Amino acid sequence: MILFMMIQLAFSQTTTDEQMSRLQQNMENAESNRIEYEKNLKIVASNIEEIDRVLKTLEKNKKDLEDQVVNSEQNKQTLVKQEQKLKSLIQDEEQKVSAEEKQLQALREKMNLIQQNQEKRKRNISAYNVKVNEIKNELNEWDQQQAKIQDLKGVINSKESEASKERKDWLAKKSSYEKELKKWESEEKAAKSKYKKYSQLND
Secondary structure, eight states, X not given: OHHHHHHHHHHHHHHHHHHHHHHHHHHHHHHHHHHHHHHHHHHHHHHHHHHHHHHHHHHHHHHHHHHHHHHHXXXXXXXXXXXXXXXXXXXXXXXXXXXXXXXXXXXXXXXXXHHHHHXXXXXXXXXXXXXXXXXXXXXXHHHHHHHHHHHHHHXXXXXXXXXHHHHHHHHHHHHHHHHHHHHHHHHHHHHHHHHHHHHHHHO
């Protein structure tokens, strides 16, 4: 009878030790998982902050480009008006040249004065033509600038879209990690509670 009781006590002690070992292992696993998810959550939060900074910078760049477009359009309208005015002046001068050529034939006595006027007006035409060519060059540069701006806007829109998608992915990961962290915090708490309870029983 005594031998049987001793065997029972030994078996009970072995079972309790195994349970305590498993509870301790569960507790350690839960703590390890909690620590790992805390690290992952910090990394995710850092990535989201960086993406938010990138999105803010891209939005500022986009606004700057839009302001440039408005300013460029205003400059273009000014150049177009100047070109129209110069063409009108050229037309006026050409009409005057034609009229003065007729006057040369009828008024020989005024030939010297008229010739002087002719030279002056021709110089005006040349100067206006130079200005017209300059304006044409500026308009060509404006067109090229607009093409570059459109290209930049396309790049910014593309990057903005990519950054928004990446942020959405990171937010999803953050939510998942927060759920896992909450789960493992609960698991860790339960494991510690069980471990403490069985430790007190053994004591």
